[in-house]
């Protein structure tokens with residue numbers, strides 16, 4: 161060959177192809193099936209991996225450079241936040257419940273996404289998706305770590321943060337997000353991408369991150385808000401990856417369409433159930449509210465979702481099954497979840513509370529057809545009990561849904577006065593569900609969902625045998641971290657410290 | 665109301681997270697590395713078994729023959745978490761960027777002797793495929809290994825390998841445009857010199873024990889390849905032949921290798937110290953792979969160094985690797 165040829169100018173696409181695609185080779189000493197043993201078993205047919213369109217073109221040198229700039233800024237801000245007692249700038253300490261839930265429930269999910277994307281970044285038989293997934297894997301460990309670092313400072317002053325690691329594995333409500341991510345990771349590589357890359361990152365992410373990050377901004381939480389901004393460009397990449405992966409699967413073979421549709425149905429429902437916790441956060445936990453869950457759903461769920469599924473219709477993909485049930489639940493779920501959390505507040509590593517008079521006005525205005533009629537009476541009952549010196553607790557253990565692991569506290573889609581409850585019998589055992597959606601997910605793969613670890617039955621079995629104090633120790637829950645915000649140490653300390661720093 | 669939050673002195677409730685207190689006590693404030701790394705992986709009450717391999721757990725320490733009482737003993741002496749990792753690499757890439765500029769502005773490539781260019785083409789450019797294999801292998805270790813302090817550096821290492829493959833690609837484009845990469849790929853696929861190595865890597869890509877992959881790729885193969893190609897050939901042999909233009913562009917690889925040796929050796933040593941059983945398994949892996957890869961690399965080295973010199977170089981580097989193994993407690 162002619163060495164010392166003057167290099168041509170290559171366009172970005174061609175250059176990126178040489179820098180990534182061209183690195184791989186077709187193995188000849190070993191069979192592809194030995195190297196990529198898991199790409200077939202889900203039934204997805206890929207005929208030509210090279211048809212994958214790179215969703216973004218970032219070589220490693222550029223990646224290091226951009227990401228390091230963001231890291232530098234991020235840590236400068238959270239260092240300053242810690243040094244200047246930035247935690248005292250939050251609206252009031254009720255706000256902390258939102259970020260306690262985030263640390264206990266979502267950060268472990270970021271970590272799981274990191275490991276899951278590493279796995280699919282190895283298992284796909286094409287270098288294009290491999291590299292894109294690996295890049296998301298390394299981004300996701302970034303997210304887990306920056307979140308832990310942001311919360312580390314809050315942990316120094318407030319209850320409920322300190323044993324998120326043990327609580328991730330043991331406390332009852334974290335099994336909602338845990339089982340969601342475990343479900344995705346225990347699925348095959350293509351389903352994982354539909355679950356996390358598409359349904360979660362593309363369809364639902366705006367309903368998770370926008371509320372949390374704008375909630376942080378509205379409520380003076382510079383640390384979390386900075387994290388959100390810093391992760392934004394990562395998220396943009398993840399969304400394009402999610403979209404590309406679904407289009408790739410759909411374009412490769414028509415036989416893939418029904419499989420992908422089944423996964424979209426499942427993960428949309430799984431995701432919406434997970435987001436009921438975000439709904440409660442938006443409507444109840446932010447002292448300064450951004451918008452109601454209903455409003456967020458209308459924008460990010462309905463508008464974006466409709467546009468997306470209109471776009472996917474040309475592949476033969478329809479709106480997710482149970483979409484209507486989700487729509488009907490939107491005006492109810494936040495109230496149902498928050499009432500649930502409040503009555504089981506002795507067992508949560510965050511505080512909950514009864515809504516104040518102004519909260520109630522806001523809820524009435526945002527939920528004119530449901531709040532006053534169905535939920536205000538229950539809050540008034542709780543408030544009256546408290547005023548009479550009692551406490552509104554439910555020491556009965558909630559029945560958990562075998563699929564989503566939330567307590568079965570949701571109502572029938574068409575009758576808000578009836579609790580929904582479904583049952584399936586499988587191999588002689590009865591399993592309980594909160595909804596048609598969850599029952600449907602179970603019925604598709606019963607062998608999988610019978611394995612779910614349900615924290616409530618675990619409490620009744622050896623070695624705990626229903627001993628609540630022993631359970632609290634096992635889940636590392638100190639009484640100061642639980643219960644009504646009104647009598648909490650967090651509230652007392654926050655108010656005391658705020659007084660120290662305030663001048664009229 | 666005015667708030668002056670900076671002035672107040674508030675007593676802290678918790679020095680640290682409880683899982684770190686369990687490990688390290690609470691006398692010292694934990695480092696950001698510790699916060700970012702320890703116990704992040706779920707360990708209990710995993711909900712479902714993998715549908716791809718129902719005999720496995722979702723995170724399964726038994727995927728490896730190596731046994732650790734605590735996988736979090738395998739800490740990274742570089743203390744890399746995402747932030748320190750990216751900041752370090754960003755600095756290095758800045759240096760490399762100015763190296764590329766220097767080489768370009770001084771026409772260092774055009775002025776290289778033909779012999780140097782030929783060695784660079786024959787030996788260095790095909791290595792981008794080796795880095796790709798290592799990228800996949802380290803991604804596997806990150807995905808299926810156990811415990812964050814062990815798995816997290818592996819995704820960094822995987823991305824580093826991609827970065828190195830991309831630096832080599834740029835070098836190829838500089839010395840022979842797209843044709844350079846095409847010729848190198850043909851060599852990789854067909855030429856006799858590269859076939860034993862390609863076969864060995866395809867074999868390694870079929871291995872599913874994450875620690876075995878880690879040891880054979882990062883300790884053994886890289887432990888032979890980098891000293892041979894970058895320390896001996898690029899930084900010495902080519903320099904003597906007037907090839908400083910090349911060694912400037914492989915500076916990242918030389919420094920990166922020196923840095924990762926600290927990590928890889930420390931992991932190996934900690935695993936070997938854990939038990940005689942581990943030590944025996946590691947000796948078997950290291951011993952067999954070291955002999956195998958030494959013979960596989962001989963025809964590759966011969967692309968740059970003639971006759972007996974190649975044999976000597978390879979056996980010298982093999983001895984170096986065995987010294988590292990012995991320092992880590994193996995074969996003693």
Ligand SMILES: [Fe+2]
Nearest residue numbers: 270299300303
């Ligand atoms: Fe993320």
Ligand SMILES: [Fe+2]
Nearest residue numbers: 561564594598
């Ligand atoms: Fe459910």
